[in-house]
Amino acid sequence: MEAFKAGFLVGNREDSTFQLTEEHTNVDLVEGFLDNDYEDPDLDRFLEEYRERQPQVAVVGDAYSERDARRYQNVINGLSAEFPYRRFIVAPKCEEAFEILDPETTTLGYPNGKSDIQGEDLGPAKFRGWDTHILGGNPIDAYEAIQSLTQPTLDDRPPANVVGFDTNVPLRMAYWEYWTPEGWQDNGSMTPRETARRSYEEIKGYLQEKGVWPDTEPVELYGDPVEEPEEWIWMDAGGDPISDLEELEKAYIGQYEDRGKVAFQSEAEKKFTEYREGWQRV
Structure with a gap:
């Protein structure tokens, strides 16, 4: 709720929900983002959840092999026809994936969080020319990744079109600390919700200062959830x-x-x- 009000597109991993209860009678919170369970991937389960929630943005999977990339691309071909104007993300984890995935329908996920293979391992140059979504990490790391993907190069490679960044750091630390560009700060007497709210406000301010905040926020498109x-x-x-x-x-x-x-x-x-x-x- 606090993330959405601050201007973020909110969502969940496929194995979790917003945990709203029957008491939340006056809440209608859009599920705009769906992440896959990268530690226990199951494409059939993911597709079932996707059709149930129908998010605007979805991370379909991590392509560790040529076979993975072909399988995910075939799924995206079907989904993009069934659900037009949605964004489908695949995180390449091998060289072959870049040759198989289709830039017309697929956005590349740039691994930037806890992944065993990071975007830097494959090389930012591989992602240039693609629509690219930064997967995980704190906002400072994400901004550094954006610079690596978009700054001019000596060989005039086209920049990546960075279309998004997701993070769950405000929720992971909400019981103890809130994020700021200067580092994590103790939440004092704030509630977890107040702590998360402060993190989202700080993240938004940081990204606005860097000039990478979108002109239109999700709440303007979907309306207030309360x-x-x-x-x-x-x-x-x-x-x-x-x-x-x-x-x-x-x-x-x-x-x-x-x-x-x-x-x-x-x-x-x-x-x-x-x-x-x-x-x-x-």
Whole structure:
């Protein structure tokens, strides 16, 4: 939630979810990114999850061999026809993959995190001329990778078109520290959510300063994941008004003629107020 509000496209690995509960009645968070489980890859399982979630961006797999590359490319050929205007990423882990993968349908993943084979091992020059996504690492390492992939070369090789960067470092460290360009900082008395929020704000500020932040943010395309009331906030009898975002995420929202959007603490209170006041839903 904090990442999406800060301007990031959010998602999950195929074996995990957003972990929203039945209490999150007022949350509709898009799954825009789907990563594969690189430690336990299973293409059939991945395809099942892809068709269920239908993300905008997906990491299909790591191509350690010519056979891997052909298999992933065949899958992408089918997916790109079934789901147009999506981005499909394959991380090449061998020289042969560059010859087999199709730049018309496939984005190269530049391994930059915990992978056993890094993009530098294969050589940034291999990725030039391709749409390329930086896979993992902290923002400073990612920016250095972007420079390696795009700076002018003596032989005038075309730059890579770096289209994205993903990281989970704010979540991994949210109980203890938040990320800044100067290093990790102790979170003091902040909650894990507040700590993650600070990391995302710092990451965004750093990338904006470097000139590599996109002009359009996902929240502008998909809309706010939490509806906010326009006039009043109603609660159960004797309750206090909704005072923070986490309470609002658990609210029940109704939209009514002449009233706009109204938030309730419970479904029962919402129905009772509609009946008592004679409010007509829009």
